Amino acid sequence: GEDVEQSLFLSVREGDSSVINCTYTDSSSTYLYWYKQEPGAGLQLLTYIFSNMDMKQDQRLTVLLNKKDKHLSLRIADTQTGDSAIYFCAESPSGANNLFFGTGTRLTVIP
């Protein structure tokens, strides 16, 4: 079955860049996603990347996709305290109606 893995914790200083990594298993995944979850809240879609792309940039966010290694990363430039949250990587295998999520990476931004 699908297995999406992420490291559990990441701490960075305010103003530094954060890089959150994810590996996935289903090579048929057409889209890959990054969601943000703040305490007690639902998930907010941050960005997604189509599988034929290597990189996508959206303001402070940069997504890199290495399809050969099934590796996805999210870089947050100039990390702010408001970026502290749990970040989930998710894949959408071809033909599937649902998303498969990783366990999430808790990002802590130190002022």
Next chain:
Amino acid sequence: DTGVSQDPRHKITKRGQNVTFRCDPISEHNRLYWYRQTLGQGPEFLTYFQNEAQLEKSRLLSDRFSAERPKGSFSTLEIQRTEQGDSAMYLCASSGDRGPSYGYTFGSGTRLTVV
């Protein structure tokens, strides 16, 4: 339209009781999904509706769970004879015709605690 709404936000119930949650999706979205999220985990898929038809159910959806979307708008998720293992955040999401392609919009969830 303020997004996906879920009600209640929190529910505490005694083991063995029945509970029902409601989800109101974004009005123009015809696809609706239920997920369950336990502490320290990512969301896990439970079931999916396209309009009023329930098209997919995961094996996590035991026979104590039932979901409906009678008019293709709001949806309810009922859990009968709750167990402590049902304690989790229940998330609802909706999307348009292209399914998950551009990502779902999630609600804030209903946190269930079974005591």
